[in-house]
Amino acid sequence: MSSSEPAVEHVLDTPFFHRWLTAAAASVTRDAARLTELDSAIGDADHGTNMQRGFAAVAEALDKERPGSPGAALILAGRQLISKVGGASGPLYGTLLRRAGKALGDAEEITPQQLTDALRAGVDAVAQLGGAAPGDKTMLDALFPAVEALAGGGSFAAAAEAAEKGALATTPMLARKGRASYLGERSIGHQDPGAASSALIVAALTEAAR
Amino acid sequence: MSSSEPAVEHVLDTPFFHRWLTAAAASVTRDAARLTELDSAIGDADHGTNMQRGFAAVAEALDKERPGSPGAALILAGRQLISKVGGASGPLYGTLLRRAGKALGDAEEITPQQLTDALRAGVDAVAQLGGAAPGDKTMLDALFPAVEALAGGGSFAAAAEAAEKGALATTPMLARKGRASYLGERSIGHQDPGAASSALIVAALTEAAR
Amino acid sequence: MKMLINVAESVVSDALRGMAACHPELTVDVENRVIVRRDAPVADKVALVSGGGSGHEPLHGGFVGRGMLDAACPGEVFTSPVPDQMVRAAAAVDSGKGVLFVVKNYTGDVLNFDMAAELAEDEGIQVAKVLVNDDAAVTDSLYTAGRRGTGATLFVEKIAGAAAEEGMPLERVEAIARRVNELSRSFGVALSACSTPAKGGPTFDLPPGELELGVGIHGEPGRERRAMMTSREIADYAVHVVLEDLPPDNPVLVLVNGMGATPQLELYGFAAEVHRVLGERRIAVARTLVGNYVTSLDMAGASVTLCQVDEELLRLWDAPVRTAGLRWGC
Amino acid sequence: MKMLINVAESVVSDALRGMAACHPELTVDVENRVIVRRDAPVADKVALVSGGGSGHEPLHGGFVGRGMLDAACPGEVFTSPVPDQMVRAAAAVDSGKGVLFVVKNYTGDVLNFDMAAELAEDEGIQVAKVLVNDDAAVTDSLYTAGRRGTGATLFVEKIAGAAAEEGMPLERVEAIARRVNELSRSFGVALSACSTPAKGGPTFDLPPGELELGVGIHGEPGRERRAMMTSREIADYAVHVVLEDLPPDNPVLVLVNGMGATPQLELYGFAAEVHRVLGERRIAVARTLVGNYVTSLDMAGASVTLCQVDEELLRLWDAPVRTAGLRWGC
Numbered sequence A, B: 001m002s003s004s005e006p007a008v009e010h011v012l013d014t015p016f017f018h019r020w021l022t023a024a025a026a027s028v029t030r031d032a033a034r035l036t037e038l039d040s041a042i043g044d045a046d047h048g049t050n051m052q053r054g055f056a057a058v059a060e061a062l063d064k065e066r067p068g069s070p071g072a073a074l075i076l077a078g079r080q081l082i083s084k085v086g087g088a089s090g091p092l093y094g095t096l097l098r099r100a101g102k103a104l105g106d107a108e109e110i111t112p113q114q115l116t117d118a119l120r121a122g123v124d125a126v127a128q129l130g131g132a133a134p135g136d137k138t139m140l141d142a143l144f145p146a147v148e149a150l151a152g153g154g155s156f157a158a159a160a161e162a163a164e165k166g167a168l169a170t171t172p173m174l175a176r177k178g179r180a181s182y183l184g185e186r187s188i189g190h191q192d193p194g195a196a197s198s199a200l201i202v203a204a205l206t207e208a209a210r
Numbered sequence C, D: 001m002k003m004l005i006n007v008a009e010s011v012v013s014d015a016l017r018g019m020a021a022c023h024p025e026l027t028v029d030v031e032n033r034v035i036v037r038r039d040a041p042v043a044d045k046v047a048l049v050s051g052g053g054s055g056h057e058p059l060h061g062g063f064v065g066r067g068m069l070d071a072a073c074p075g076e077v078f079t080s081p082v083p084d085q086m087v088r089a090a091a092a093v094d095s096g097k098g099v100l101f102v103v104k105n106y107t108g109d110v111l112n113f114d115m116a117a118e119l120a121e122d123e124g125i126q127v128a129k130v131l132v133n134d135d136a137a138v139t140d141s142l143y144t145a146g147r148r149g150t151g152a153t154l155f156v157e158k159i160a161g162a163a164a165e166e167g168m169p170l171e172r173v174e175a176i177a178r179r180v181n182e183l184s185r186s187f188g189v190a191l192s193a194c195s196t197p198a199k200g201g202p203t204f205d206l207p208p209g210e211l212e213l214g215v216g217i218h219g220e221p222g223r224e225r226r227a228m229m230t231s232r233e234i235a236d237y238a239v240h241v242v243l244e245d246l247p248p249d250n251p252v253l254v255l256v257n258g259m260g261a262t263p264q265l266e267l268y269g270f271a272a273e274v275h276r277v278l279g280e281r282r283i284a285v286a287r288t289l290v291g292n293y294v295t296s297l298d299m300a301g302a303s304v305t306l307c308q309v310d311e312e313l314l315r316l317w318d319a320p321v322r323t324a325g326l327r328w329g330c
């Protein structure tokens, strides 16, 4: 899929969200060791395990409870993350998905614009909850660019690319939030693990759309 | 000095004993790391430190108190070992020297035969105190052969050779006394650290005689 | 890295099964990961609940009992627990007098306890929170996550726990907890990294001959790496940083805390150096506690926490406490 | 191997300075290396004196105080103390009712305490001795040094200490101490060697993926080296060896003892497995103690000690104790 292909071509129904979250679960599981490795340089070496545990619970809950709308799927996923992950990423990602889900209401199919707005609401909620801003070397540095890309009419692939670029751009940053902030200057030169996992989650949109 | 040279040629006066114990202190200090290494394979990795600490105290006490007879020198040395070393080797070597010193009485010069008898009394006391017999993989496996060599009219060099041979012969033995006994079969194949230090102490006689 | 475990996935529940088996004075809900003192809720007493990632034992589970915590919620290793645990704990211990959440200042702990507080209040439980942020190694600012909570957590839990046991109302217990935190500062060093079960190896590389200054308790690297220092030099450095930040005008409680793998023989030698520096600075020591209390799995190293105490705080410190990890007077 | 020390030569005296600074309830003679409870001699009480090489802390210095030891004599690291220390300790604590020497069965400890007993008796002090030799890993025979003393030392010191505190005469205190030793067995495993300050590195090489079964507390290798085992397998093995040797017909006290560097999280997980095996064997557990009590510097690993107790021994175990390392009831 090229980055110029418009997102509108996909049907954003409940199965799509199911596929998205399942794909996200698969990729955080596949990359768990890398995420933990990143977290080990400037954190406490658990980000991979946290994401894997959380998204496994998400996938299981989706299979079991079969939510009837995109909004319900995201809210269920967000709740799972909040009650299964712990750490910083649990409440933050949990809030992201829950808030996005709430924004979607109970429509059975949604438009790309609705998705973009919902994700923006979710990302804003993360920023508010964690008190971080872009440039602080957190997951927001991948999430914000992704939402911007979608808002500018970009495809999922464009969003994934923006998220990945944002994640890579955290490397030279000085951390101001999360555990990496304790390292001060020594946080510079390492990629933020949460930004890396955000890039994976955004990239999973493209897989869901296939 | 060849091993056939008779021991009688040396004057066994107080300075001789002073030289002997000082030479012993020098060689256990020089070989402390090796003794500790041996003790680390089948014991608790302190034999070198123990011997070094003990003999340093002996040398210091001799310099300070300047005992007036061979017997007094050995008793003083034995007391120092008992009150400064601890562990198994402290009381055992302390007893060896104290008992030998007592056997010498307060003669100012002694004969090789008197020395041999005194050492035998000391070694017997060690055997009694520790309850070990030759073949148990202890210092006795170096000390007994040394006394036998002297008793058979051998020189100090011959005694040193016998002690060294005895120490090397402990390698294939199964330990029945001391810490090495806890290892059971696994004590086989390692030289006993106390036998090694005994060989050094006996060898120091040849240096004192030079 | 060898560990005395079954599989990485079960370390926390295995440890909880052990707590349950060894401590009949506790109620341990292994499945839901809540450790509660058996006689909870204690009538007419404010309850204290804390929790955090596992790997810092005896903190917090080892501090549950008379005179300290009413409940603790252990998360995964180095991962804060989830709100469900905290709400369950609060419900189990609330006597109607309210619950104080003792929260170490980490983003994860803060967010999860915040959510739990909201949920608990929805259930009609009155909740207050105290944030512990004593680590003088971390520069504090409005724009950062702020300072970590480390050794002072023990002081806060012990002293506020005693205040609750004396029957003080929630606001006073909360105020005392806050005061203890404000009067406490810590500094830690690592001689080795720790190994988490999930990672299976050290969380960072520390070459022989070097140490990390200003480490926390989660296996994260510190503020600075230096050539190895002596116990004397480390004590000079650590106490200096702590006092720079909070020059005491009262006697201090001293915690000389082992990170997990440093032998007690070394810890007491280090305690001697800490006392020496304090003596040189003419700071009176009221009490000293030496041992592994706020640990970082098998990390080698130590931290120093000082807490200024007036008569009330010292009385509360000396009050009886009966937990698996800290006990006196009963 | 990095250590939190000044120089290897001063580790023991540095630690004693720390004990002196941190424990006003003790009298610590740093120069002569004797730790005495401050209120000694306690009138009309039999006194308990123990000691051994350093590196096993809190054993023995951490067990000095009401209800346990009256004095302890720390030797160099892993080296038994010298008779002078023991005689000095005995003289400091004897109230006229006599002194019990608690001696772990190592050639060095035995010889030095024997000499001390003779010297103390010359000074008119009545001395009795109890030899602790609980290590089921060591084959006992007339022709060997016999079994090592390890974890049971804690049980002997605690229970005989309580008996002395109750005012029992020397023969009874001695008989109880002997009984506790006879009813106790231990087994230990090492996941890593320890490093002594003097050697500066590990006392033996243990490759990744292997463990030592049947180790003592002096960094010596064990009876057997095996491929790494799970906590469950180790508990099965250790408890099996202990029970083979002494099948109990009474409930047991359980000590799940850390060697020094094993995190408490792992120790409690191991304790769960030990309880599981005991449950499978239908052996009742009276009390369990989990923690680093009889250590081997920074060795990773653990040991299990079981002690059969009748009502009298259990009452004495539960009696108040107030030491730096073990405290309850006061």
Ligand SMILES: Nc1ncnc2c1ncn2[C@@H]1O[C@H](COP(=O)(O)OP(=O)(O)O)[C@@H](O)[C@H]1O
Residues within 6 Å of the ligand: A039, A043, A044, A046, A047, A050, A051, A086, A087, A088, A089, A090, A092, A126, A129, A130, A131, A132, A137, A138, A139, A140, A177, A178, A179, A192, A193, A194, A195, C078, C079, C080, C107, C108
């Ligand atoms: N205040 C914050 N705002 C946004 N993201 C944050 C914040 N704090 C931490 N994060 C993100 O969380 C990630 C760490 O997650 P994780 O390792 O799972 O939790 P913890 O830090 O509690 O161990 C960081 O890499 C960062 O991206």
Ligand SMILES: Nc1ncnc2c1ncn2[C@@H]1O[C@H](COP(=O)(O)OP(=O)(O)O)[C@@H](O)[C@H]1O
Residues within 6 Å of the ligand: B039, B043, B044, B046, B047, B050, B051, B086, B087, B088, B089, B090, B092, B126, B129, B130, B131, B132, B137, B138, B139, B140, B177, B178, B179, B192, B193, B194, B195, D078, D079, D080, D107, D108
């Ligand atoms: N019962 C004994 N009889 C004779 N020699 C012994 C006995 N026990 C130990 N030894 C000697 O002592 C040596 C160990 O000394 P050392 O390491 O200083 O003491 P420890 O064993 O107390 O650490 C052993 O190598 C052995 O030669």
Ligand SMILES: [Mg+2]
Residues within 6 Å of the ligand: A039, A043, A044, A045, A046, A047, A087
């Ligand atoms: Mg993390």
Ligand SMILES: [Mg+2]
Residues within 6 Å of the ligand: B039, B043, B044, B045, B046, B047, B087
């Ligand atoms: Mg030795």
Ligand SMILES: [Mg+2]
Residues within 6 Å of the ligand: A044, A046, A087, A088, C053, C077, C078, C079, C080, C108
């Ligand atoms: Mg974490």
Ligand SMILES: [Mg+2]
Residues within 6 Å of the ligand: B044, B046, B087, B088, D053, D077, D078, D079, D080, D108
């Ligand atoms: Mg020794």
